[in-house]
Amino acid sequence: MVKEIERVGIPVVHVCTVTPISMTVGANRIVPAIAIPHPLGDPALSHEEEKALRRRIVETALKALSTEVTDQTIFEVK
Amino acid sequence: MAKLRIVHYINQFFAQIGGEEMADYKPELREGCIGPGLAFNQAFGEDAEIVATVICGDSYFNENLDEAKATVLEMIKSQNPDLFIAGPAFNAGRYGVACGTITAAVKSELGIPCLTAMYEENPGADMFKNQVYIVPTKNSAVGMRDAVKKMVPLALKLAHGEEIGASCVEHYMPNGIRKNFFEKKRGSARAVDMLLAKMAGKPFTTEFPMPDFDRVTPNPAVKDMAHATIALVTSGGIVPKGNPDHIESSSASKYGEYDLEGVMDLTADTYETAHGGYDPVYANQDADRVLPVDVMRDLEREGVIGKLHRYFYTTVGNGTAVKNAKRYASEFAQELLKANVNAVILTST
Numbered sequence: 001m002v003k004e005i006e007r008v009g010i011p012v013v014h015v016c017t018v019t020p021i022s023m024t025v026g027a028n029r030i031v032p033a034i035a036i037p038h039p040l041g042d043p044a045l046s047h048e049e050e051k052a053l054r055r056r057i058v059e060t061a062l063k064a065l066s067t068e069v070t071d072q073t074i075f076e077v078k
Numbered sequence: 079m080a081k082l083r084i085v086h087y088i089n090q091f092f093a094q095i096g097g098e099e100m101a102d103y104k105p106e107l108r109e110g111c112i113g114p115g116l117a118f119n120q121a122f123g124e125d126a127e128i129v130a131t132v133i134c135g136d137s138y139f140n141e142n143l144d145e146a147k148a149t150v151l152e153m154i155k156s157q158n159p160d161l162f163i164a165g166p167a168f169n170a171g172r173y174g175v176a177c178g179t180i181t182a183a184v185k186s187e188l189g190i191p192c193l194t195a196m197y198e199e200n201p202g203a204d205m206f207k208n209q210v211y212i213v214p215t216k217n218s219a220v221g222m223r224d225a226v227k228k229m230v231p232l233a234l235k236l237a238h239g240e241e242i243g244a245s246c247v248e249h250y251m252p253n254g255i256r257k258n259f260f261e262k263k264r265g266s267a268r269a270v271d272m273l274l275a276k277m278a279g280k281p282f283t284t285e286f287p288m289p290d291f292d293r294v295t296p297n298p299a300v301k302d303m304a305h306a307t308i309a310l311v312t313s314g315g316i317v318p319k320g321n322p323d324h325i326e327s328s329s330a331s332k333y334g335e336y337d338l339e340g341v342m343d344l345t346a347d348t349y350e351t352a353h354g355g356y357d358p359v360y361a362n363q364d365a366d367r368v369l370p371v372d373v374m375r376d377l378e379r380e381g382v383i384g385k386l387h388r389y390f391y392t393t394v395g396n397g398t399a400v401k402n403a404k405r406y407a408s409e410f411a412q413e414l415l416k417a418n419v420n421a422v423i424l425t426s427t
Contacts, residue, residue, distance in 0.1 A: 001313060001393075001395075001424060002424055004408045004411050005311070006294040007294050010411065010421060011299060011420075011422070013424070014426065020205060021201040024204050025201065028296035033426075037098070037361065038361065041367030050367075054366065054367070057370070058373045058423070062303055062383065065308075070296065
């Protein structure tokens with residue numbers, strides 16, 4: 001799906017936990033997520049902490065979309 | 079001759095420990111064979127026997143790759159096997175990646191003959207087919223009998239150090255290594271046969287398949303995020319509560335387009351996941367954990383992004399055929415283009 005979106009000319013970032021799969025599939029901008037059943041969350045945290053964590057991941061995704069890349073690139077969440 | 083000692087790797091599901099709710103199961107070593115190991119033992123007869131089975135949850139393995147790999151490898155080594163078998167993983171993506179990772183590690187670090195098996199669209203296949211022998215299987219456990227039939231002779235050849243023939247003869251996925259052999263018919267006759275078959279619309283097998291490098295060049299970055307429209311897409315199966323379009327929990331035959339107008343936060347009362355390939359508890363409690371609508375609304379309000387696109391697109395990426403996923407995305411990508419969406423965040427579970 002990532003490739004089909006990229007193919008029509010829209011930049012796309014893939015947020016996923018198992019980044020080697022994303023690399024194999026051919027995503028160009030990749031952001032590692034937390035866990036398979038909750039990629040953008042962590043039920044062990046309080047609601048506020050969890051939302052802050054989600055925001056950091058989404059901000060990293062936006063940073064990836066704002067960054068020029070020539071090759072497949074993984075953007076680590078800070 | 080003594081029976082060859084085999085160690086078998088399977089996931090929590092095939093070990094009958096549990097489904098997705100047990101996918102965090104840590105590596106465990108058990109004596110003897112379990113589940114699919116029975117079929118292998120039967121087929122090996124007097125030649126070989128599974129002496130131990132290593133079990134690991136699919137999520138645990140993939141989320142703790144280095145640690146899980148080291149632990150599983152140590153367990154395998156402790157049994158001093160003559161042969162190692164992983165799977166078959168069929169079309170279970172995380173299981174396929176685990177089988178490929180472990181088989182490759184057994185080969186490179188322990189030097190023990192080994193093989194695995196999975197469906198050709200399993201992501202583990204592309205990742206590892208050039209490193210280890212992978213027997214292609216059907217996309218579900220219905221193909222178990224057939225998989226065992228193909229794996230057993232190849233496994234015995236590997237264990238005995240016999241020469242392995244071409245992939246089409248020994249039933250493994252082509253691994254880029256050429257085997258020379260003499261054809262019965264000369265090249266010109268084979269070429270004419272192929273041409274005639276092609277003209278008659280009959281199936282034929284090319285002798286020189288074109289390599290499949292399906293890569294798409296990255297698009298330029300978004301220049302003005304504060305005025306950009308960003309769309310959310312997911313393969314994690316997030317749908318309005320009740321799954322109005324009945325997107326299937328596995329091998330989805332469709333995708334959904336849903337309106338986010340006025341939706342500020344996904345809640346347990348309004349959204350859920352249709353995905354059958356991961357433990358749905360967390361996504362059902364709060365679907366923002368998969369589709370971050372709440373955070374996108376905050377960023378929209380603060381002016382970090384221009385706006386969140388009104389519609390999101392969703393399907394279930396569990397055993398879904400690559401051909402179908404491609405079609406769904408090429409369809410909704412046209413919609414995103416028409417709506418002047420500047421960029422997409424695609425989340426996967």
